[in-house]
Amino acid sequence: MLGVVVIASVVMMSADAGGSYMAPMRSALATVGYPFQIAASLPAQTVNYLERYFDRSELIAKNNRLKQKNLQLKGRLQQLASLESRNERLRSLLGSAASIDRHVQIAQILSSNPDPYRHRVKLNKGREDGVFVGQALIDAHGIVGQVVSVAPATSHAVLLTDPNHGIPVEINRTGQETIAKGTGRADTLKLPFLPSNADVKKGDLLVTSGLAGRYPAGYPVAHVTKVKHTPGREFLQVTAQPTASLGRGRAVLLVWNRNTSPSHAANSSPSQAAKSKADSSP
Numbered sequence: 656m657l658g659v660v661v662i663a664s665v666v667m668m669s670a671d672a673g674g675s676y677m678a679p680m681r682s683a684l685a686t687v688g689y690p691f692q693i694a695a696s697l698p699a700q701t702v703n704y705l706e707r708y709f710d711r712s713e714l715i716a717k718n719n720r721l722k723q724k725n726l727q728l729k730g731r732l733q734q735l736a737s738l739e740s741r742n743e744r745l746r747s748l749l750g751s752a753a754s755i756d757r758h759v760q761i762a763q764i765l766s767s768n769p770d771p772y773r774h775r776v777k778l779n780k781g782r783e784d785g786v787f788v789g790q791a792l793i794d795a796h797g798i799v800g801q802v803v804s805v806a807p808a809t810s811h812a813v814l815l816t817d818p819n820h821g822i823p824v825e826i827n828r829t830g831q832e833t834i835a836k837g838t839g840r841a842d843t844l845k846l847p848f849l850p851s852n853a854d855v856k857k858g859d860l861l862v863t864s865g866l867a868g869r870y871p872a873g874y875p876v877a878h879v880t881k882v883k884h885t886p887g888r889e890f891l892q893v894t895a896q897p898t899a900s901l902g903r904g905r906a907v908l909l910v911w912n913r914n915t916s917p918s919h920a921a922n923s924s925p926s927q928a929a930k931s932k933a934d935s936s937p
Contacts, residue, residue: 758910759909759910760908762780762786762907762909763779763905764776764777764778764905765777772818773817774813774814774817774818774820774837774841775803775811775817776800776811776812777809777810777811778812778907780809780909781806782806782807782808786802786810787805789801789869790802790911791874791910792909792910793910794906794907796875796899796900797876797898798875798899799812799907800815800817800820812907815837815844815876815897815899815901816839816840818836818837820837821834821836821837822869823863823866823870824864824876824877825862826859826879827861828854828859829859831853831855834846835861835876838894841901841902842897843896844876845895846891846894847893849890849893850890851889855891855893856882858879859878860875860877860878861876861877861878861895862875863876876897876898877898878895878898879895880894880895880896
């Protein structure tokens with residue numbers, strides 16, 4: 656039987672080599688056998704697809720984990736940036752303190768009044784730390800405000816931008832004295848009492864005059880931003896921008912006068928504190 660098959664195969668190959676007699680048969684056999692080829696290759700294709708599918712799922716899961724990790728790292732980076740900025744502000748405060756010939760102490764702002772027309776803050780220093788009513792607050796750039804009430808461990812201060820607050824200033828260039836009043840805006844003060852013939856220019860620096868003893872003299876307060884003269888009006892319309900970074904920091908410096916130590920202020924009698932409050936109220 657095997658010999659018959661071999662002889663038939665040799666005859667068919669010889670006939671196919673001499674002409675194209677077997678082409679129709681090969682085509683018919685290929686057509687009939689194609690489904691069997693597909694069926695034979697299906698298991699291998701299925702295995703390849705499943706491998707690719709599970710590899711893709713693992714890649715997707717890994718990508719999601721990396722995204723979450725990246726988000727966490729970005730959150731930590733934001734905290735580091737905040738800490739770096741805070742440390743920079745503290746370094747500026749300490750640098751400012753080193754240049755002041757007075758006793759100073761850093762205080763943290765615990766909270767601020769949400770009322771836009773009452774610019775007040777609460778500090779973490781109080782009577783036990785020598786804080787007194789009327790005490791000046793500064794930052795690395797200038798006057799921030801003054802203490803208006805004191806408790807044993809905390810105190811409250813009014814900012815110089817409070818609408819009910821006024822601070823005696825002088826134009827550093829000319830020495831002319833006037834009052835800078837708050838407007839309720841963190842970036843604007845007004846000088847309502849400068850006469851129409853006053854020598855004041857945009858960019859002039861305003862410093863504390865020391866008048867009435869509420870603030871020590873010579874501290875930067877604001878820069879003049881606008882000067883407007885209206886014919887027939889007795890006073891100029893002058894606005895200024897505070898030099899201090901109001902609302903942009905959580906630390907300030909409490910300043911003691913040369914003749915007032917923290918221990919002296921802490922041991923002052925209630926009557927003296929009341930008198931100081933009356934003399935220093937805005």
